[in-house]
Structure formats: structure tokens, C-alpha cells
Amino acid sequence: MSNSDDLARIDEISSALESVRTRLSQACSAAGRSMSDVALLPVTKFFPASDAKILYDLGVREFGESREQEAVAKVADFGSTERVDEPVRWHMIGRLQRNKARSVAQWAHSIHSVDSARLVDALGRAAVDVLSDGGRTEPLRALVQVSLDADPSRGGVPVADVGVLADRIAATEGLEFAGLMAVPPLGSDPDVQFDILRRTHDAVLRTHPGAVELSAGMTGDLEAAVRHGSTCVRVGTALLGSRQVIST
Numbered sequence: 664m665s666n667s668d669d670l671a672r673i674d675e676i677s678s679a680l681e682s683v684r685t686r687l688s689q690a691c692s693a694a695g696r697s698m699s700d701v702a703l704l705p706v707t708k709f710f711p712a713s714d715a716k717i718l719y720d721l722g723v724r725e726f727g728e729s730r731e732q733e734a735v736a737k738v739a740d741f742g743s744t745e746r747v748d749e750p751v752r753w754h755m756i757g758r759l760q761r762n763k764a765r766s767v768a769q770w771a772h773s774i775h776s777v778d779s780a781r782l783v784d785a786l787g788r789a790a791v792d793v794l795s796d797g798g799r800t801e802p803l804r805a806l807v808q809v810s811l812d813a814d815p816s817r818g819g820v821p822v823a824d825v826g827v828l829a830d831r832i833a834a835t836e837g838l839e840f841a842g843l844m845a846v847p848p849l850g851s852d853p854d855v856q857f858d859i860l861r862r863t864h865d866a867v868l869r870t871h872p873g874a875v876e877l878s879a880g881m882t883g884d885l886e887a888a889v890r891h892g893s894t895c896v897r898v899g900t901a902l903l904g905s906r907q908v909i910s911t
């Protein structure tokens with residue numbers, strides 16, 4: 664990239680970040696909530712580490728990634744830059760295969776997309792190993808991904824299975840059960856979906872009062888998510904632009 668391209672990208676991302684922060688603050692006041700109760704998690708998937716660095720320079724310290732291989736490369740690339748002196752936290756928000764658990768335990772602060780007992784066990788073993796060899800200092804925060812339409816191909820567990828998986832995470836060494844996450848089915852009414860999610864979360868909080876995180880809301884539906892108790896909106900498109908469609 665030439666220097667002027669760099670500057671144009673900085674301008675673009677900086678004004679997008681400002682608009683998203685304004686949007687989030689309006690959503691919070693409309694819902695009678697404090698802006699400090701809802702974290703903005705910029706999603707950098709499909710975009711280069713240089714974009715994450717621009718966000719970093721604008722004050723962002725947490726990033727979401729959804730594809731394991733891409734994330735490992737980006738985290739390394741990002742970490743090798745001289746401009747990074749404060750620690751950042753990377754969140755895994757996409758579907759994960761068990762054989763990638765060890766890698767994720769090395770780079771992720773949190774994983775939002777836990778959806779099977781076998782994945783819980785693999786993540787726990789991996790986190791314990793990485794904790795003992797000094798590769799991380801805190802347990803891996805794990806959120807259960809809820810499937811609101813019970814379509815297993817999109818990831819997540821049906822509402823009825825959330826409690827059992829939550830108990831399993833809470834009982835697993837190396838993990839900290841942090842809360843719930845969901846992505847409403849395409850074409851659904853987000854208010855209806857996030858209301859189901861909130862009620863599911865309320866039920867979980869009765870047995871796991873510390874699991875306060877509710878990761879809900881993206882570019883298209885963050886206002887609805889904030890109305891229904893989201894504590895973390897994961898925003899990609901509104902910050903970095905449209906992702907190229909890459910077939911996998």
C-alpha cells in the first residue's frame with residue numbers, strides 16, 4: 664500500500680468507528696442503558712492485520728476473529744508490529760473444530776462459540792496445558808453459542824441443551840464460563856430472537872451468577888440486541904466494509 668492509500672484507509676476506519684460508537688451510544692440511551700455496559704468488539708475477519716493496527720491506534724484493544732487459521736496468522740502479524748505496546752485481547756467468535764483447540768488456547772482471550780461437550784473437553788485440556796507452560800495466565804473465557812433456530816449446521820446448541828453445556832464448562836479446569844452468544848437466523852425478527860436469548864440467559868444466571876456476558880448484535884441488528892440485554896456487540900461490516908465472499 665502506498666502512503667496515501669494508508670492515510671485514506673485510516674480516515675475511512677476512523678470515521679466508521681466514530682459512527683459505530685455514536686450508533687451504539689444512541690442504542691444504549693434508547694434502551695435506557697449505560698454505554699459502559701455494552702462493549703464494542705470490532706470483528707477483523709477477512710481484513711488484514713494492518714486494519715487491526717489502525718483500530719488499535721484509534722484505541723481499540725479487543726478484536727473478534729472467526730476463522731482459526733486466518734486468526735493465528737493475523738495475531739502473529741499484529742504482534743510483530745512495533746506500534747503495539749499495550750496488550751490486546753483476541754476473541755474467537757466462529758465455529759471451531761476440536762483439533763484447533765490447542766491453537767485457540769494460545770491466542771484467544773475468549774471463545775464465544777462453544778457448542779459441544781467434546782469441544783469443551785478439548786478446550787479445557789488445551790487451556791490447562793497452555794496455562795502450565797506459561798502461554799497464558801488466565802483461564803480461557805468460554806461462552807455457549809445458542810442456536811435460536813436449532814439448525815445445527817449454523818453452529819450453536821438448542822436452547823434446551825444450554826444448561827448442561829454451561830454446567831460442563833463451569834466444571835472444567837482451564838475454562839471460565841462467561842455467558843452466552845447467538846446469531847439470529849437470517850430473515851428472522853431480531854427482537855423476537857434476542858428476547859428468547861435473554862430469557863435463556865436469565866435462566867443460566869440463576870445457577871451461574873457470574874456468567875454475565877451476553878454476546879449479541881452485529882452490524883444489522885445491534886440496536887435490537889442492546890434492547891435485549893447485550894453486553895457485547897460484534898461489529899465487522901460497519902467498521903471495515905463489506906467482506907469479499909471467499910468460498911471455503
Ligand SMILES: *Cc1c(COP(=O)(O)O)cnc(C)c1O
Nearest residue numbers: 706729756881882897898899900
Ligand atoms: C462476521 C461475524 C460478525 C460481524 O458481522 P457484521 O454483520 O459484519 O457486523 C459477528 N459475529 C459473528 C459470529 C461473525 O461471524
